[in-house]
Amino acid sequence: MSLTGAPPCTGIPNRSHIRVTGGCRTTQRAASPHSRPRRAPMQHSPARSLRRLFTAPLTALALGALLTGPAAPAAGAGRTMTETTVVIEGYEFVPASVTIHAGDSVRWVNKDYDEHTSTSDEPGWDSGAIVPDGDFTQVFPTRGTFSYHCDFHSTLTGKVIVE
Numbered sequence: 001m002s003l004t005g006a007p008p009c010t011g012i013p014n015r016s017h018i019r020v021t022g023g024c025r026t027t028q029r030a031a032s033p034h035s036r037p038r039r040a041p042m043q044h045s046p047a048r049s050l051r052r053l054f055t056a057p058l059t060a061l062a063l064g065a066l067l068t069g070p071a072a073p074a075a076g077a078g079r080t081m082t083e084t085t086v087v088i089e090g091y092e093f094v095p096a097s098v099t100i101h102a103g104d105s106v107r108w109v110n111k112d113y114d115e116h117t118s119t120s121d122e123p124g125w126d127s128g129a130i131v132p133d134g135d136f137t138q139v140f141p142t143r144g145t146f147s148y149h150c151d152f153h154s155t156l157t158g159k160v161i162v163e
């Protein structure tokens, strides 16, 4: 009765407290679908926990890398272990001779269309068949000169010198 010019407040009499800032229009806005974006922060929380689910394994991986990295090389503490790559290409080990430090590793990468192996002449290591585009890694913890060959092709020979 006393409201002048304002639309009649019908429909939601119990929400009169919302009218503090603007009468019935505020009440209508609060009840309309347009008010839903205000709930967005609540709806984001599942996504946030999902993101946490995805980042947690990554963090674990990073921690694992940090833990296994320095723990792996027993020889030569304080030195960074390196990996030397030997490419198998054109039925050759390239380079045919590599020199590394004790604790380092050699990785053979097969770039041929044929299978090869990295097999030590003396008992030591045997990669088995390395398929095209496959690779094999061997760690050399002790000093020495280690000759090796391919089990499938007798002309393929190489040498790993560990200092």
Ligand SMILES: [Cu+2]
Residues within 6 Å of the ligand: 115, 116, 117, 150, 151, 152, 153, 156
């Ligand atoms: Cu071969």
